[in-house]
Amino acid sequence: MATKFRFDGPVGARHTVLLAHGAGAPMDSASMTASARALANAGLRVARFEFDYMASRRTTANRKPPPRADKLNPEYIAAVNALASTGPVIIGGKSMGGRVASMIADELYASGKIVGLLCLAYPFHPQGKPDQLRISHLTTMETPTLIVQGTRDLFGTREEVSAQTLSKNIEVLWLEDGDHDLKPRKSVSGFSADDHLKTVGRTVSVWVETIAG
Numbered sequence: 001m002a003t004k005f006r007f008d009g010p011v012g013a014r015h016t017v018l019l020a021h022g023a024g025a026p027m028d029s030a031s032m033t034a035s036a037r038a039l040a041n042a043g044l045r046v047a048r049f050e051f052d053y054m055a056s057r058r059t060t061a062n063r064k065p066p067p068r069a070d071k072l073n074p075e076y077i078a079a080v081n082a083l084a085s086t087g088p089v090i091i092g093g094k095s096m097g098g099r100v101a102s103m104i105a106d107e108l109y110a111s112g113k114i115v116g117l118l119c120l121a122y123p124f125h126p127q128g129k130p131d132q133l134r135i136s137h138l139t140t141m142e143t144p145t146l147i148v149q150g151t152r153d154l155f156g157t158r159e160e161v162s163a164q165t166l167s168k169n170i171e172v173l174w175l176e177d178g179d180h181d182l183k184p185r186k187s188v189s190g191f192s193a194d195d196h197l198k199t200v201g202r203t204v205s206v207w208v209e210t211i212a213g
Contacts, residue, residue, distance in 0.1 A: 003075075003082040004055070006048040009040030015208050016045040016085045017118060020076060020097030023066045026054050031181040032094055034197055035120055042201035044208065049079045072100045080113060088212040092118030095155065095180065099123055099134060102141070109143040115212040117145040118204060121180050124156030124164075133164070141167035144211040148200055150178020173203050 006027055017039055021027045027048040036046045051072050057063055066072075080091060091101045091114050098119030105117040125132050138145075145167070151158040151174050158174055166172075175182050175196045177189035182200070184191045 003049050003079045005079075005083065006036075007046065008036045008048075009045040010043060011045070013043060013045035013087075015088050015090065015115075015212055016047060016083070017090045017092065017204075017208075018047045018049070018079065018083055018101075019118075019120075020079070020093035020100060021048070021050060021054060022093075022095035022097055022121075025094075026050060026057070034193070035094065035182070035200065038197040038201040039204055042205040044205060045085075047083055047085075051075050066096065069096055069099050070103060073104050076100050076104055077108070080108060088115040088208075090114060090116040090118050090208060090212075092120065094120045095123050098147075102145070103137060105143040105145070106137075106141065115144070116208065117141075117143045119145070119147045120200075121149060121153055121182060122147050122156060124161055127154045130160055135164055135166065138166050138170060141169050143169060145170040146173060146204065146207050147171070148173045148175065148182065148204075150175050150180065150182050150184070152177055153180050155180055171207070173200070175199065 021032055027050045032048060036048055039046050052075060053064055053066055092098050093101050101117055102119060108114045124135060149156060149172055176191055177184035178196055182196055183193045184196060186192050
């Protein structure tokens with residue numbers, strides 16, 4: 001299936017961020033759309049795409065579950081090639097999408113096809129199973145990486161992640177009281193979802209300039 005993209009942000013932006021969706025929600029979910037617009041408002045060109053299993057749900061009644069994350073690696077590489085961007089590219093995604101991107105990042109970084117990796121709400125472990133870590137490749141990551149994580153994300157809280165040793169090339173932006181959609185409880189944190197999205201946009205924009213120039 002040919003890769004179809006949904007774009008946000010300035011056409012002439014210097015940098016492009018390619019994002020894949022999470023396991024259960026499409027590329028135009030509320031969370032993905034909010035994140036893409038936040039990055040676009042910060043001056044980045046954002047391209048979203050769907051893996052085949054998710055794209056097929058738009059045309060058939062068959063809601064087959066996602067395959068194992070590593071089985072999606074070829075589809076992500078195909079999306080990078082189909083994007084054909086002339087400027088620096090950062091790959092990433094929401095939850096599972098970011099995890100898949102992280103699995104192929106070092107190969108693409110070494111070949112010069114990408115300059116960085118952006119993971120929004122990385123699934124450090126399955127929900128409720130903190131001992132089943134998904135970080136072995138993150139300990140040796142060579143690609144400049146930014147992980148944006150809510151402090152109460154059930155797939156990896158600040159306490160859980162801080163106890164792990166990640167590569168020195170990985171930075172983590174913690175969003176106070178954010179959940180797996182990066183949303184805080186304003187009554188608890190004092191921040192709104194819009195506050196966090198603006199922080200994401202500003203931080204990613206500065207980070208991209210740092211790694212790509």
